[in-house]
Amino acid sequence: xxxxxxxxxxxxxxxxxxxxxxxxxxxxxxxxxxxxxxxxxxxxxxxxxxxxxxxxxxxxxxxxxxxxxxxxxxxxxxxxxxxxxxxxxxxxxxxxxxxxxxxxxxxxxxxx
Amino acid sequence: xxxxxxxxxxxxxxxxxxxxxxxxxxxxxxxxxxxxxxxxxxxxxxxxxxxxxxxxxxxxxxxxxxxxxxxxxxxxxxxxxxxxxxxxxxxxxxxxxxxxxxxxxxxxxxx
Numbered sequence: 069x070x071x072x073x074x075x076x077x078x079x080x081x082x083x084x085x086x087x088x089x090x091x092x093x094x095x096x097x098x099x100x101x102x103x104x105x106x107x108x109x110x111x112x113x114x115x116x117x118x119x120x121x122x123x124x125x126x127x128x129x130x131x132x133x134x135x136x137x138x139x140x141x142x143x144x145x146x147x148x149x150x151x152x153x154x155x156x157x158x159x160x161x162x163x164x165x166x167x168x169x170x171x172x173x174x175x176x177x178x179x180x
Numbered sequence: 181x182x183x184x185x186x187x188x189x190x191x192x193x194x195x196x197x198x199x200x201x202x203x204x205x206x207x208x209x210x211x212x213x214x215x216x217x218x219x220x221x222x223x224x225x226x227x228x229x230x231x232x233x234x235x236x237x238x239x240x241x242x243x244x245x246x247x248x249x250x251x252x253x254x255x256x257x258x259x260x261x262x263x264x265x266x267x268x269x270x271x272x273x274x275x276x277x278x279x280x281x282x283x284x285x286x287x288x289x290x291x
Contacts, residue, residue: 070222072222100277102279102280104282109284109285109287110284110285111184111186111270111272111282111283111284111285112223112270112282113282114279114280114281114282117279157222157223159223161277164277165277166211166213166228166230166235166236166274166277167225167228167236167238168225168280169222170222170223171222172220172221172222173222
């Protein structure tokens with residue numbers, strides 16, 4: 069049973085436009101959420117996080133939105149740049165646990 | 181990013197070999213993790229260590245044996261692996277249950 073789902077395996081966006089990556093979760097006990105970016109042959113790089121007491125967190129071009137009632141979070145990248153082309157993973161955990169559950173990832177391609 | 185390092189980056193081994201993967205973190209964290217990433221599957225947590233004590237073993241076969249001598253170093257000892265164990269093995273660290281920071285991974289191929 070996959071508790072964290074990224075239903076879009078891939079996404080293509082024109083440079084300068086907005087990229088929106090989505091993630092759904094099933095466990096209502098999850099209270100901390102992360103987004104990672106991964107380039108080929110490298111480990112995941114932390115991008116941005118959000119806790120369940122917030123519904124939005126911004127860091128430069130990256131914004132994460134959390135909709136607890138829908139158990140849905142999204143990552144917005146604006147404006148998108150060719151260097152953003154990578155696989156993006158969302159991850160979630162319950163309070164006090166070390167165990168993060170990861171999604172399968174969405175491959176973003178930003179076209180120049 | 182040199183916060184978490186892993187060696188070797190690539191490893192090819194036969195099913196009867198014994199090898200070890202090494203991870204070192206320079207972030208002052210107290211928790212370390214081993215993950216396995218297979219093609220088209222989510223990252224799978226294998227082991228968690230907090231202050232050198234194993235707190236999580238995610239039903240991993242005994243042919244994988246972790247060792248955590250201190251908060252900065254983590255090993256994964258491998259023996260009699262199967263071809264289906266071929267994957268990217270990732271190490272991560274965190275301060276308590278906060279954000280995890282990953283190393284570059286070891287690409288393992290079992291022949």
